[in-house]
Amino acid sequence: MLTVDNLKNINGKVVIVRVDFNVPLKDGKIRDDNRVRAALPTIQKLVSEGAKVVLLSHLGKIKHKEAPEVVEAQKAKNNLAVVAPRLSELLGKEVAFVGATRGEEFEAAVAKLNAGDVLLVQNTRYEKGEEKNDPELAKAWAKVADAYVMDAFGSAHRAHASTYGIPEILKAEGKQVACGYLVEKEIANLTRCVNVADKDRPYVAILGGLKVSDKIKVIDSLLKKCDKILIGGAMAYTFKKALGQSTGNSPVELDQLDYALKCLKEANGRIVLPVDSVCTNGFEGWTEKIVSEEVPEGFEGMDIGPKTAELFADEIAKAKLIFWNGPMGVFEQKDFANGTIAICKAVAKLNDCFSVCGGGDSAAAIKEFGYKDSFSHVSTGGGASLEMIENDGHLPGVDILK
Numbered sequence: 244m245l246t247v248d249n250l251k252n253i254n255g256k257v258v259i260v261r262v263d264f265n266v267p268l269k270d271g272k273i274r275d276d277n278r279v280r281a282a283l284p285t286i287q288k289l290v291s292e293g294a295k296v297v298l299l300s301h302l303g304k305i306k307h308k309e310a311p312e313v314v315e316a317q318k319a320k321n322n323l324a325v326v327a328p329r330l331s332e333l334l335g336k337e338v339a340f341v342g343a344t345r346g347e348e349f350e351a352a353v354a355k356l357n358a359g360d361v362l363l364v365q366n367t368r369y370e371k372g373e374e375k376n377d378p379e380l381a382k383a384w385a386k387v388a389d390a391y392v393m394d395a396f397g398s399a400h401r402a403h404a405s406t407y408g409i410p411e412i413l414k415a416e417g418k419q420v421a422c423g424y425l426v427e428k429e430i431a432n433l434t435r436c437v438n439v440a441d442k443d444r445p446y447v448a449i450l451g452g453l454k455v456s457d458k459i460k461v462i463d464s465l466l467k468k469c470d471k472i473l474i475g476g477a478m479a480y481t482f483k484k485a486l487g488q489s490t491g492n493s494p495v496e497l498d499q500l501d502y503a504l505k506c507l508k509e510a511n512g513r514i515v516l517p518v519d520s521v522c523t524n525g526f527e528g529w530t531e532k533i534v535s536e537e538v539p540e541g542f543e544g545m546d547i548g549p550k551t552a553e554l555f556a557d558e559i560a561k562a563k564l565i566f567w568n569g570p571m572g573v574f575e576q577k578d579f580a581n582g583t584i585a586i587c588k589a590v591a592k593l594n595d596c597f598s599v600c601g602g603g604d605s606a607a608a609i610k611e612f613g614y615k616d617s618f619s620h621v622s623t624g625g626g627a628s629l630e631m632i633e634n635d636g637h638l639p640g641v642d643i644l645k
Contacts, residue, residue, distance in 0.1 A: 244645045245421035247288050247392060253419075254293035255358045256389035260285065260423065261405050261640075263395035263623065264300035264326045264363075273329055278397075281623055283333055285394045285423035286361065290334070295356035298363045299384070299405045300395065302326075307371035323366040330363065338362070344369050345383040353387045367405045374403055381408025388413060394423025397602070397624035399640030400631070406640040420644050425623065430641060432620040433628055436566045436599055437636040439468050443564035443597060449555070449586060451476030451569030452604065455499045460633035461568070466509055471562075473515045473555050475547045475571035475582060480538070482507065482516050491522065491538035515558060519548030521572065521579060532578065545579040546572025552585035559589040568601035568629060574608050583608050591617035601628040 250258075262282040267274040282298075289296050303321035307314055327340040338361045341352035352362055367373045372380040381404040385391075391410045393399065398406050410420040422430070439446050448465045450458060455478045465472055474482060480493040485503035507514055522542040523529035533539075534548045547555070552571075559565065567590070571582030587609055590598050598618045600606050603625025609615050622628040631638055 244641075245419060246427050247285055247421055247423055250289075250292070250390060250392075250419055250421055253289065253390055256294055257297060257353060257356070257387055258289055258294040258390045258392060259297045259299060259384060259388040259409060260289065260392045261395045261398070261409075262286075262298050262300045262423075263397045264298075264323065264330075265302050265397065266326065268303075268320075268325065271325060273325060276329055276333070278623065279326060279330055279333060281425050282394055282423070285392060285425060286334065288424070289392070290336075290359050290361065293358040294390075295353070295358060296361045297353055297356075297387070298361065299367050300326075300363075301368045301373070301398065301405075302366045303368070305366070305368045318366070318369055321366055321368070323363065327363045330361075334361065336361070341365065345380065349383075350387060367403070370404070372404060374401070376402050376404050376408045378404075378408060380404045381412055385409045385412040385416075388418070390419040390421070392421050392423045393640055393644055394425045395640070396426045396429040396622070396627055398627070399426065399429075399624065399638040400627040402639035402643075407643050410643045414643070422641065422644055426641065428620075429622060429624070429628075430636075432599060433622065433631045434636055435597060436564065436632060437468070439564065445470040445561050446564040446566075447471045447473065447558055447562040449473045449475070449559075449565065449567040449569075451478065451571050451583075453477045453494060455481045455496050455503060458569075458629070459499075459502065461629050462506055464633050464635070465566075466506065466513070469513065471513055471515060471558050472510065473558055475517055475551070475555070475586075476569050477544070478569070479517050479547075480544055482514070483537075486516075489537040489539065490544065491540055491542040493520075493538050493544040515554065517547045517551040518554060519550045520544040521546040521548055521581070526573075545576075546574075547582035547585075549581075552582055556585060556589035559586070560592070562593070562596050562598075565590060565593075565596060565598040566601060566632065567599070567605055568603065568625070570604050570608050574604075574611075580608075580612070584612050587612055587614035587617065590614070599628075601625060601632070603628075
């Protein structure tokens with residue numbers, strides 16, 4: 244697979260770069276520009292080589308099956324134009340913006356570019372064919388390109404027109420397709436969690452979040468690779484229910500009880516479940532909070548308890564490799580953040596361990612609590628990092644580059 248550093252003869256050539264500018268917005272302004280900053284090294288490299296850089300990204304969700312006025316409102320809310328001024332500031336050079344996603348206006352904007360110029364194109368999801376990998380849409384983009392760079396790891400698990408269709412066409416035409424610096428780094432670090440070396444054992448995975456059903460494939464994959472899997476968050480209560488324990492009003496997936504038992508049997512002691520929980524008599528507006536080994540009737544588990552935090556910390560202390568995806572509780576409420584913070588603290592104490600945070604809510608939590616620098620790698624793609632683990636290192640938006 245080519246990387247940005249391997250691209251040849253791109254001076255004056257049009258290079259389409261798929262970036263991830265799916266930034267959080269508030270009142271029409273960027274609330275967090277981390278994703279824009281993450282794309283800078285790749286863009287700067289291409290600019291320094293004299294490429295004409297055309298940036299494609301999605302922003303938010305646009306449901307084209309909704310009524311036309313709803314779709315228009317979603318487009319207005321997710322207009323990518325807001326990113327161009329911020330990117331200009333960060334690059335220290337003007338970034339042009341084109342409001343058309345294809346056709347004459349789009350092609351004219353590309354044709355105007357000089358060597359080293361940067362053009363940001365309107366939200367790819369304005370096109371209803373983007374998420375369906377519509378071949379005509381992919382052709383409309385590919386025909387202006389001399390090369391393609393994939394640097395949107397957070398979208399690499401999706402075979403969309405901008406992540407899969409364009410490089411597929413360019414490859415067939417004998418043109419260069421490559422990964423950017425961000426994707427290159429993600430692949431290198433997550434591959435370590437897929438193809439586990441002896442020096443990286445014990446390998447401990449930490450899984451949390453709401454549903455077992457969302458993580459069936461990743462659990463199956465990790466059971467083949469890990470020495471221990473620590474399960475917290477709401478999904479732990481499905482496992483505890485399967486063992487016949489009281490879970491009160493905690494969220495339980497009754498259709499996953501057999502699967503949970505199968506996992507526990509296959510794991511043969513390698514799955515570690517909470518031994519106590521912080522429980523309340525309601526998710527919101529609760530009036531009573533207790534710590535209990537089992538969740539009593541009328542109560543709901545909101546976080547792992549202190550004994551569990553200690554138990555998990557002991558397992559983490561032995562690890563040489565860690566993969567973490569999913570918080571241990573409702574960390575957004577400070578009363579139930581202790582379990583997630585305990586995981587952060589346990590990882591922060593490690594010296595000889597490669598620790599990976601698999602994006603999503605976990606990444607949001609470690610950033611909020613000030614532990615981002617305690618991890619060896621924090622993924623920029625929650626869904627993509629999970630699918631890479633599930634599929635033994637394979638993602639559509641990465642495989643197409645090979």
